[in-house]
Amino acid sequence: MVLSNLFNKSPKKKNIGNTKTAKENLRTSPSPSPSSPKKSPVKSVRERDSSRPASPRSPKGFTRPHRSNRQQSAGDARDIHPLNLPPEERERRRSALSAMSDSPDAMEVDQEEPKSPSTSSAASFSGQFSPTNGIDHGNAPGSSDSVPMPPPHKAPVEPQPPPKPAVDAEACKSVGNKFYKMGDYDKAIREYSRAIEADPQSPTYLSNRSAALMSASRYQEALEDAKLADELDPGNSKVLLRLARVYTNLGRPQEALDVYDRIQPTVSTKDKAPALYMQSHVKQAEEALREGTTGSMAIHALDQAERGLGAGVDRPRRWKLLRGEAYLKMGNVNALGDAQNIAMSLLRINNQDPEALVLRGRALYAQGDNDKALQHFRQALNCDPDFKDAVKYLRMVQKLDKMKEDGNIAFKGGRYKQAVDLYSTALEVDPLNKGTNSKLLQNRAMASIKLKDYSSAIDDCTRALSLDPTYLKARKTKARALGESGNWDEAVREFKAIAESNPSEPGIAKDVRNAELELKKSKRKDYYKLLGVDKDAGENEIKKAYRKLAIVHHPDKNPDNEEAADKFKEIGEAYETLSDPAKRQRYDSGEDLIDPAEMFGGGGMSGFGGGGMQIDPEMLFNMMGGGMGGGGGHGGPTFTFSTGGGGNPFGGGGGRQRGASGFPPGFSF
Numbered sequence: 001m002v003l004s005n006l007f008n009k010s011p012k013k014k015n016i017g018n019t020k021t022a023k024e025n026l027r028t029s030p031s032p033s034p035s036s037p038k039k040s041p042v043k044s045v046r047e048r049d050s051s052r053p054a055s056p057r058s059p060k061g062f063t064r065p066h067r068s069n070r071q072q073s074a075g076d077a078r079d080i081h082p083l084n085l086p087p088e089e090r091e092r093r094r095s096a097l098s099a100m101s102d103s104p105d106a107m108e109v110d111q112e113e114p115k116s117p118s119t120s121s122a123a124s125f126s127g128q129f130s131p132t133n134g135i136d137h138g139n140a141p142g143s144s145d146s147v148p149m150p151p152p153h154k155a156p157v158e159p160q161p162p163p164k165p166a167v168d169a170e171a172c173k174s175v176g177n178k179f180y181k182m183g184d185y186d187k188a189i190r191e192y193s194r195a196i197e198a199d200p201q202s203p204t205y206l207s208n209r210s211a212a213l214m215s216a217s218r219y220q221e222a223l224e225d226a227k228l229a230d231e232l233d234p235g236n237s238k239v240l241l242r243l244a245r246v247y248t249n250l251g252r253p254q255e256a257l258d259v260y261d262r263i264q265p266t267v268s269t270k271d272k273a274p275a276l277y278m279q280s281h282v283k284q285a286e287e288a289l290r291e292g293t294t295g296s297m298a299i300h301a302l303d304q305a306e307r308g309l310g311a312g313v314d315r316p317r318r319w320k321l322l323r324g325e326a327y328l329k330m331g332n333v334n335a336l337g338d339a340q341n342i343a344m345s346l347l348r349i350n351n352q353d354p355e356a357l358v359l360r361g362r363a364l365y366a367q368g369d370n371d372k373a374l375q376h377f378r379q380a381l382n383c384d385p386d387f388k389d390a391v392k393y394l395r396m397v398q399k400l401d402k403m404k405e406d407g408n409i410a411f412k413g414g415r416y417k418q419a420v421d422l423y424s425t426a427l428e429v430d431p432l433n434k435g436t437n438s439k440l441l442q443n444r445a446m447a448s449i450k451l452k453d454y455s456s457a458i459d460d461c462t463r464a465l466s467l468d469p470t471y472l473k474a475r476k477t478k479a480r481a482l483g484e485s486g487n488w489d490e491a492v493r494e495f496k497a498i499a500e501s502n503p504s505e506p507g508i509a510k511d512v513r514n515a516e517l518e519l520k521k522s523k524r525k526d527y528y529k530l531l532g533v534d535k536d537a538g539e540n541e542i543k544k545a546y547r548k549l550a551i552v553h554h555p556d557k558n559p560d561n562e563e564a565a566d567k568f569k570e571i572g573e574a575y576e577t578l579s580d581p582a583k584r585q586r587y588d589s590g591e592d593l594i595d596p597a598e599m600f601g602g603g604g605m606s607g608f609g610g611g612g613m614q615i616d617p618e619m620l621f622n623m624m625g626g627g628m629g630g631g632g633g634h635g636g637p638t639f640t641f642s643t644g645g646g647g648n649p650f651g652g653g654g655g656r657q658r659g660a661s662g663f664p665p666g667f668s669f
Contacts, residue, residue, distance in 0.1 A: 249310030
C-alpha cells in the first residue's frame with residue numbers, strides 16, 4: 001500500500017508529526033463532490049506541506065501551518081457541533097476519520113498539541129469522545145464507532161411561548177360598560193379587569209371596576225380600586241365621588257365627608273345626605289350613652305345608622321361596641337345576654353381585643369359573676385397595660401367585693417348596724433350596676449329587719465325589685481318585712497303570689513303556711529303588745545312590765561272603772577301565758593289557735609289523706625311535746641291543759657281563777 005511504504009521510508013517521529021498535521025488538514029479541507037474520486041488524506045496533506053515553508057514549532061517539535069482564508073472559514077465551521085452540520089459535511093468527516101483510524105501508527109500518538117481556541121474546538125470533533133450519556137452509538141443503525149455524541153450536561157432550552165396578541169383596553173372597557181348597563185356586574189368586572197391588565201395605570205378602568213364591584217356588593221374590593229384610582233388621578237371628581245360612596249356603604253361616614261370636601265366643584269347636599277344622615281345618628285347614640293340614663297335611645301339611633309350600610313356589610317367594630325354599651329345601660333337579663341353575644345362575636349375575630357374583653361367583663365359583672373369579670377379585666381390589661389377602662393373596672397369590682405364581704409361578715413357576727421353602714425357605702429361605688437346593687441339592697445334589708453327597722457327593709461326590697469324584677473329573694477324578704485311590721489294580710493298575699501309564679505321555689509309552701517298562721521295570730525290578743533315588750537323579751541323584763549301596768553290598772557286604784565278592770569284582766573292573762581315557758585312556747589308557735597277537731601276531721605289527719613286543716617308536721621311534732629306521749633302501748637298524744645288555779649280553761653265559771661289580790665298565782669310585788 002502507499003501508506004505503508006510512506007511510513008517505512010521515514011522516521012517514526014516524523015511520521016507522527018506528519019500524521020497529526022494530516023489530520024488537521026483533513027478536518028479543514030473542503031468536502032469532495034460526490035462525482036470526483038476520493039483521494040488519500042495523507043497524500044493531500046504531504047503535497048500541501050511540501051509547497052509551504054516551514055514554520056517554528058512548539059517546544060515539542062511540532063509545527064503549526066499557516067492557515068489561509070479558506071482554512072479560517074473551515075476553522076469557524078469547526079466551532080459548530082457535528083450534529084448541526086449538513087449531511088454532506090458529516091459524511092465527509094466520517095470518511096476522513098475512518099481512514100485515519102486505519103493507520104498503524106495512529107494508535108502510537110501519545111503527545112497532545114497545546115490547546116488554543118481554534119484547536120480545542122477542532123479536538124472536540126476528532127472522534128475521541130467518551131461514550132457517555134447512556135447512548136450506544138455502535139448499535140445505532142447506519143452509524144460507526146466514531147460517530148460524535150451530543151454535548152454532555154447541556155440543559156434543554158425552554159421553548160418561548162408565542163407572544164400573546166395585544167389586548168385592546170378600550171374595547172374591553174366598552175364591553176364592560178355594556179355589561180354594567182345590563183346589570184351583569186360579574187362580566188363587567190371581568191372585562192374591566194382585562195382592560196386593567198392591558199393598562200394598569202389607567203384610573204378610568206380602575207374607577208369603572210370600582211363602580212361594578214360596588215354594585216355587586218363587594219365593597220372592600222371596590223374601596224381598594226377607588227383608592228388606587230385616586231392615587232393615579234387625585235383631582236378626578238368622578239373617582240372621588242365613587243370613593244365617598246364606598247366609604248358610606250362601609251359605615252365610615254366621616255371619611256366619606258372628608259372625600260366629598262375634596263371634590264371641586266362642591267357636590268350637592270343630595271349627594272352628601274346619606275353620609276350626613278349616618279353620622280348624625282351615630283353621634284346621637286354616643287350622646288345618649290354619655291348623658292342618658294337608658295340605652296334604648298342609643299339602640300334606636302344605631303338602628304337608623306345601620307340602614308345606610310351596603311348590602312351584606314357587617315356592622316363596624318365601633319358600632320358594635322356602642323351597641324354593647326347600650327345593652328349594658330339597659331341592664332335587664334335579655335340586654336345583658338345581647339351584650340355578651342356582641343363581645344363574643346368580637347373575640348372570635350380577635351381574642352386579644354381589650355375593648356371586647358372589658359365589654360364581656362362588664363356584662364358578667366352586671367350579672368353578678370364578679371370572679372369571671374375580674375378575670376376578663378386582668379386579661380384585657382395583659383393585652384394593653386395602659387387601657388384605662390380595664391384599670392377602672394378592675395379596681396371598682398375589687399373595692400365593691402371587699403365592702404360586700406365586710407358587710408356579710410358584720411351581719412353574721414350580729415353587728416347589724418355596722419352591716420347596714422357597709423352595705424350603704426358599697427351602694428355608692430357603682431350606682432349604675434343594677435345586678436350587684438339589687439343584692440346589696442336585699443342584704444341591707446335583712447340587716448334592717450334584725451334591727452326591727454321594717455319600713456327601711458320594705459323600701460330597700462322595693463328598690464331591689466325595681467332594679468331586678470326577677471329577684472325572688474328580695475320578694476320573699478319584702479313579704480317577711482311586711483309581716484314583721486304587722487301587715488300579715490299583705491305578707492300572705494305576697495307569699496302566695498310567689499308560690500303561684502314559682503311553684504318550684506324551695507320552701508315557699510312552708511312560708512305560705514307560716515304566714516297564714518301568723519295572720520291568725522295577729523287577729524288574737526297580742527300579749528307582748530299588751531305588756532309593751534318585744535317578742536324576744538326575757539322573764540325579768542316581762543315581770544317588770546307587768547308590775548308596772550298592774551299598779552296603774554289595779555281595780556283598787558280605779559274603782560267603778562270597767563275599762564280599767566278589763567285592762568287589768570288582760571295584762572294578767574298576758575303575764576300568766578308569757579311567764580310560763582310551756583304556755584309561751586305554745587302561744588308563740590300558734591298551737592293554741594288550732595282546734596283539735598280541725599286536726600282530725602274526716603276520720604283522720606289531713607296530712608294522711610283525710611280532710612280538715614293542713615298541719616305542718618314540724619308544728620304537730622312540737623304540739624305533741626317532741627314525741628308520742630302517754631301511758632301504754634300505742635296510745636295517742638296526751639294533751640294537758642293548765643287551769644291556772646282551778647279555773648275552767650274553756651272559760652266556764654267566770655274566767656280564770658285568781659288570788660284574792662287579783663294577781664296571777666305565784667306573783668308577788
